[in-house]
Amino acid sequence: xxxxxxxxxxxxxxxxxxxxxxxxxxxxxxxxxxxxxxxxxxxxxxxxxxxxxxxxxxxxxxxxxxxxxxxxxxxxxxxxxxxxxxxxxxxxxxxxxxxxxxxxxxxxxxxxxxxxxxxxxxxxxxxxxxxxxxxxxxxxxxxxxxxxxxxxxxxxxxxxxxxxxxxxxxxxxxxxxxxxxxxxxxxxxxxxxxxxxxxxxxxxxxxxxxxxxxxxxxxxxxxxxxxxxxxxxxxxxxxxxxxxxxxxxxxxxxxxxxxxxxxxxxxxxxxxxxxxxxxxxxxxxxxxxxxxxxxxxxxxxxxxxxxxxxxxxxxxxxxxxxxxxxxxxxxxxxxxxxxxxxxxxxxxxxxxxxxxxxxxxxxxxxxxxxxxxxxxxxxxxxxxxxxxxxxxxxxxxxxxxxxxxxxxxxxxxxxxxxxxxxxxxxxxxxxxxxxxxxxxxxxxxxxxxxxxxxxxxxxx
Numbered sequence: 001x002x003x004x005x006x007x008x009x010x011x012x013x014x015x016x017x018x019x020x021x022x023x024x025x026x027x028x029x030x031x032x033x034x035x036x037x038x039x040x041x042x043x044x045x046x047x048x049x050x051x052x053x054x055x056x057x058x059x060x061x062x063x064x065x066x067x068x069x070x071x072x073x074x075x076x077x078x079x080x081x082x083x084x085x086x087x088x089x090x091x092x093x094x095x096x097x098x099x100x101x102x103x104x105x106x107x108x109x110x111x112x113x114x115x116x117x118x119x120x121x122x123x124x125x126x127x128x129x130x131x132x133x134x135x136x137x138x139x140x141x142x143x144x145x146x147x148x149x150x151x152x153x154x155x156x157x158x159x160x161x162x163x164x165x166x167x168x169x170x171x172x173x174x175x176x177x178x179x180x181x182x183x184x185x186x187x188x189x190x191x192x193x194x195x196x197x198x199x200x201x202x203x204x205x206x207x208x209x210x211x212x213x214x215x216x217x218x219x220x221x222x223x224x225x226x227x228x229x230x231x232x233x234x235x236x237x238x239x240x241x242x243x244x245x246x247x248x249x250x251x252x253x254x255x256x257x258x259x260x261x262x263x264x265x266x267x268x269x270x271x272x273x274x275x276x277x278x279x280x281x282x283x284x285x286x287x288x289x290x291x292x293x294x295x296x297x298x299x300x301x302x303x304x305x306x307x308x309x310x311x312x313x314x315x316x317x318x319x320x321x322x323x324x325x326x327x328x329x330x331x332x333x334x335x336x337x338x339x340x341x342x343x344x345x346x347x348x349x350x351x352x353x354x355x356x357x358x359x360x361x362x363x364x365x366x367x368x369x370x371x372x373x374x375x376x377x378x379x380x381x382x383x384x385x386x387x388x389x390x391x392x393x394x395x396x397x398x399x400x401x402x403x404x405x406x407x408x409x410x411x412x413x414x415x416x417x418x419x420x421x422x423x424x425x426x427x428x429x430x431x432x433x434x435x436x437x438x439x440x441x442x443x444x445x446x447x448x449x450x451x452x453x454x455x456x457x458x459x460x
Contacts, residue, residue: 003353004333004353004354004356005356007333008331008332008333008356008357008360011327011330011331011333012326012327012331012360015326015327015328015330015331016326016327017438021157021328022326024156024157024158024159024162025156025157025325025328026325027159028153028156029156029319029325032261032262032319033319034262035261035262035263036258036259036261036262036316036319037262038262039257039258039259039261039262039263039264040258042254042258042264043258049251049254049255050255050371050372050373050374051374052251053251053252053255053312053372053373054310054373054374054375056243056244056248056251057243057252057310057312057373058307058310058373059244060209060242060243060244061240061300061306061307061309061310064239064240064242064300067209067242067244068209068239068242068291070209070210070212071207071208071209071212071242072212072291073212074209074210074211074212074213075212075213075273075274075289076212077212077274078212078273078274078275078277079274079275079277079287080212080273080274080275080287080288080289081286081287081288081289082288082289082290082291083288083289083290083291084290084291084293085290085291085292085293085294086293086294087292087293087294087295088117088118088119088292088294090292091118091236091290091292091294092118092120092123094290095118095120095124095201095234095236095290096123096124096127096129098199098232098234098288099124099129099199099232102198102199102231102232103198104129104198104199104232105128105129105130105198106129106130106132106193106196106197106198106199107124107129107130107131107132107197107198107199107200107201107230108131108132108134108190108193108194108197108199108200108201108222108225108226108229108230109121109131109132109133109134109200109201109202109226110134110135110200110201110202110203110216110218110222110223110226110227111133111135111137111138111154111203111218111222111223112201112202112203112236113148113151113203113313113335113336114203114236114237114238114292115201115203115236116147116148116335117292117294117335118236118292120201120236121133121142131201132190132193132197134190134193134194134220134222134223134225134226135154135218135220135222135223136183136186136220136222137153137154137155138154139186139190140154140155140158140163140166141154141155143166143170144166144170147330148329148335149328149329149330149337150315150318150329150337151313151314151315151318151336151337151338151340152260152261152313152314152315153315156329157328157329157330160178160179163179163182164176164177164178164182167182167185171185173185190222194225194226194229194230195229197226197229197230198230198231198232199230199231199232199233199234200225200226200227200228200229200230200232200233200234200284201226201233201234201235201236202214202216202223202226202227202233202234202235202236203216203235203236203237204216204235204236204237204241204289205217205241205252205256205312205313206241206242206243206249206252206312207237207241207242207243207289208242208243208244208245208246208248208249208271209242209243209244209245210244210245210246211245211246211273212273212274213246213271213272213273214235214237214271214272214273214289215249215253215269215270215271215272216268216269216270216272217253217256217257217266217268217269217270218266218267218268219261219263219266219267219268220267220268221267221268223268223270224268224270227270227272227283227284228282228283228284230284231284231285231286232284232285232286232287232288233272233275233283233284233286233287233288234287234288234290235272235287235288235289235290236290236292237289237290237291237292238291238292238294238296239291239292239293239296239297240296240309240310240311246271249269249271252312253265253266253269255312255314255372255373256312256313256314256372258372259314259315259316259370259372260313260314260315260316272287274287275287294348295347295348295349296309296348298347298348299344299347299348302347302387304379304380304383305343305344305347305380305383305384305387307375307376307380308340308343308344308375308377308380309344310373310375311340311344311371311373311375312372312373314372315338316370316371316372317338317339317340317366317367317370317371317377318337318338318339318340319370320366320367320369320370321338321339321361321366321367322362322364322366323338323360323361323362324337324338324339327360332345332357332360333354334349334354334357338367339361339367339377339378339381340367340375340377341357342357342358342360342361342381342384343358343377343380343381343384345357346358346384346388347384351384351387351388351391351393352393355384355385355388355393358381358384358385358388359385361378361381363378363381363382364378365378401430412448412450415448416448416450416451419446420443420444420445420446420447423444424441424443424444427441427444428441
């Protein structure tokens, strides 16, 4: 079995030169870029909105313990129950206990990245419980036994023709089915699932500590149906999702919509503050919020990397990243891909196993430029690299090579002792593998820049 870094390299090699994949991604990214450009036009001062949102989100992270306590207290006042989970195993165990106590056999689930951390669909299936994804993209991922490709658009890697082929294979639909025809089929199929579901599971875009509320934002209405139709509603959320007050949504919802999909605001925005009350006619009879750590406290302890916990999961850094655009989402081997995934995954899972993700960057800074809450992602990638070196997580050969390189670069005369022919020989021996077999190694010229400069000064 390959190590994660070896798997990353082999997958990146395959995807980077898969022309059909690159064509699909370029097409979908192009539509996103055009939409976001229009979405940003709603702002009179976008920089101010981003700055205000960044300050509010980071203050919540800095005061996370008290923010979570406030959320639990206020949510519990309205009959909800909060369960704390240290890791994915505890979260899955808590969910299974809730479902088993109520004899639940059928669950509907809305799109949620945090439940991908749990591999919840697979876990519940193994326990004999049907768990149906109700977001169209996630439903396609589920029936094709795939994994989400992107934080916001899980089937970005598939064309309309690819999806039509999946529905032809699974359900016998016309292989030339249009997106509208497929959507109608899925709507009809899922409607029955909603009607018969005994529990609904959702994530949370934000947890509002001041009111003890869960904020959901979506475009299909499936999240609202998953939360309101079944008698039991379970929310699974990372502990970093907290924001201070309801009033803050006027900042976060439009930013999430604009940078996530290019909309001014998403189609469905719900604020859920507990189970059905006495004077209410709909909603679940019981509501649970599972607050999951799963490595987030470890990330919180890292300064300045904790800044990444401010992320609102819009996916804009993925769309901007030249590496992600070429190697794709699956290559990262993590639930969270792209620049944000490269920053947080090594801390949430294992720095030793996933430090290579922080090197999968050109450090162009585009990810930082497009982040709606001003997370300086390219700087945090450098901090991760620095952390790995300081904690002796780099291979001995790499450390030795860097020491030799440092010595040579500080003493240019040492480099000049060797002629161009010898330099080119060692360059090919040491770097041709990492340079790539599809590119020619650059040739060292007979004279160095320093020598050329001396010649120029001497009038030669």
